[in-house]
Amino acid sequence: MSKTLNARLAKCALAAGAAVAIASAADAGIVYSGALNTVIPANIDGLYINIETGATGSSGSSVAGWDVNPYGSNAAYVSLYRPSTSGFMRNPNAGTAAGRTNLDEGMEIGSAAFFYASSQFQIGTGAGQVLANSTGIIGFKFAAADGLTHYGWMRIAIGADANTRTLVDYAFDDVAGASILAGATGIPAPGALALLGLAGLTSRRRR
Secondary structure, three states, X not given: OOHHHHHHXXXXXXXXXXXXXXXXXXXXXXEEOOOOOEEOOOOOOOOEEOOOOOOEEOOHHHOOOOOEEEEOOOOOEEEEXXXXXXXXXXXXXXXXXXXXXXXXXXXXXXXXXXXXXXXXXXXXXXXXXXXXXXXXXXXXXXXXXOOOEEEEEEEEEEOOOOOOEEEEEEEEEOOOOOOEEOOOOOOOOHHHHHHHHHHHHXXXXXX
16 A cells, blocks of 8 residues: 555544544433423323333323423422432532522533432522523433433423423433433534544545
8 A cells, every 4th residue: 555545544544533432432321312392291290201211101100110200380390200219400509499400501410419309490590490481401310220320311491481391302321320411412523423524525635
């Protein structure tokens, strides 16, 4: 092979390695639901969710192994319920304020956080509250099928009040005990994959 061809191949290999490394780092065991946009009924039943299987329903008995349950009909907040093995994270910027579960994008959800047994997703302007007509992120922990604690997040869209709400999407880490960042999907950023294309483009331009 010529030195020029060797150089081009080396650049492509480096770019490919970088893209794979970035993709692996971003993935890190994250399981992402994809876009759901599932309405959460504004009643006492709400929406029971099995995080691992994606099954949802209007009662615990209809969703085997359910993990989280947003429910209620209070216009000021969405109530959050769970089995004894689950919990909802308090926004660390909210101090000890009760029910402040809206997280900032990128906040770490893991064993170092404080988790409520049952809580609220409140409308408001304070730390840990969500604005009306916007979306927010709730961090949670749950016991997966392996019997161990896993961490995840779910995004909820709120309308003019808390009685208009939609489960947008969610994700969790399938590695027991591993932290996850609020909003992380495990999907590589476009720039990571673009490295491959840039390497090829550079080679073509030099021909």
